[in-house]
Structures are given as structure tokens and as C-alpha cells.
Amino acid sequence: xxxxxxxxxxxxxxxxxxxxxxxxxxxxxxxxxxxxxxxxxxxxxxxxxxxxxxxxxxxxxxxxxxxxxxxxxxxxxxxxxxxxxxxxxxxxxxxxxxxxxxxxxxxxxxxxxxxxxxxxxxxxxxxx
Numbered sequence: 001x002x003x004x005x006x007x008x009x010x011x012x013x014x015x016x017x018x019x020x021x022x023x024x025x026x027x028x029x030x031x032x033x034x035x036x037x038x039x040x041x042x043x044x045x046x047x048x049x050x051x052x053x054x055x056x057x058x059x060x061x062x063x064x065x066x067x068x069x070x071x072x073x074x075x076x077x078x079x080x081x082x083x084x085x086x087x088x089x090x091x092x093x094x095x096x097x098x099x100x101x102x103x104x105x106x107x108x109x110x111x112x113x114x115x116x117x118x119x120x121x122x123x124x125x126x127x128x
Contacts, residue, residue: 052109053079056123059102060084067092069117071106079108079115089117097122 057073067089075082087108089095094117098104107119 052107052118054105054107056103056105059098059100059104061100062095062098064092064095067095069095069098069120071104073106076108087115087117089120094120 053076055073055076057071059069060072061070063069068086069089070084070086072084073082087106090109098120103123104120105123106117106121108115109118110116
């Protein structure tokens with residue numbers, strides 16, 4: 001007779017734990033919605049549709065066979081801070097005219113969770 005009481009108490013404890021977790025999750029979701037509503041409209045639009053962004057940078061390394069370019073770039077507002085990072089390119093042919101050390105102007109497009117370089121050219125204004 002004691003075993004069934006233990007089973008019932010464990011089941012009730014599990015249900016209470018799930019209910020409390022669900023309530024907490026609901027509160028956090030509401031707080032996030034309220035915080036997002038306080039953001040300026042242009043920030044909300046950027047977050048909803050990152051679209052394409054153009055920035056300047058310097059080519060550090062080119063991996064033509066993998067269609068990847070390493071760039072040291074300026075901060076891209078609303079997307080990422082300035083850093084040196086690897087980017088996939090939409091077409092390996094974009095890398096044909098580049099060499100490490102070239103100042104470039106490039107365009108990023110958001111594709112899923114990844115930013116892909118869809119256009120890149122030498123920046124003649126920054127060239128030595």
C-alpha cells in the first residue's frame with residue numbers, strides 16, 4: 001500500500017514541476033515580447049529582415065577550393081561587430097580577382113543562420 005502512495009506523490013511532484021516551468025516560460029516569453037515592443041521601429045525591421053548589408057574590410061586569407069574568404073571588417077550595425085572571420089561566398093568566381101591584403105567592399109546576405117558574401121570588389125578608395 002505504501003508503494004502506490006510514493007508513485008502518486010512522485011507523479012504529483014512531476015506535474016507541479018512541469019506546471020511551474022510552463023508558467024516561468026510564459027512569463028519570460030511575455031517579457032521578451034514587451035522588450036521587443038520598446039525597440040525603435042528601424043531596429044525591429046532589421047531584426048525581422050536582415051536583408052543585405054555592405055561593409056569594408058581587408059582580405060586576410062582566401063580558400064578558393066572551399067569558396068571561403070577571411071576578412072578583417074568594420075562593424076556592421078545590427079548584424080555583427082568588427083572582427084576577422086571567415087565568410088562563405090555565393091560563387092567561387094568572386095574570389096578570382098582578390099589577393100590577401102586587398103582592401104575590399106563586400107555585401108553580405110543572410111541565408112539561414114549564415115552570412116554569405118554575395119558581392120565583393122577591391123575598394124579603390126582605400127587602396128594604397
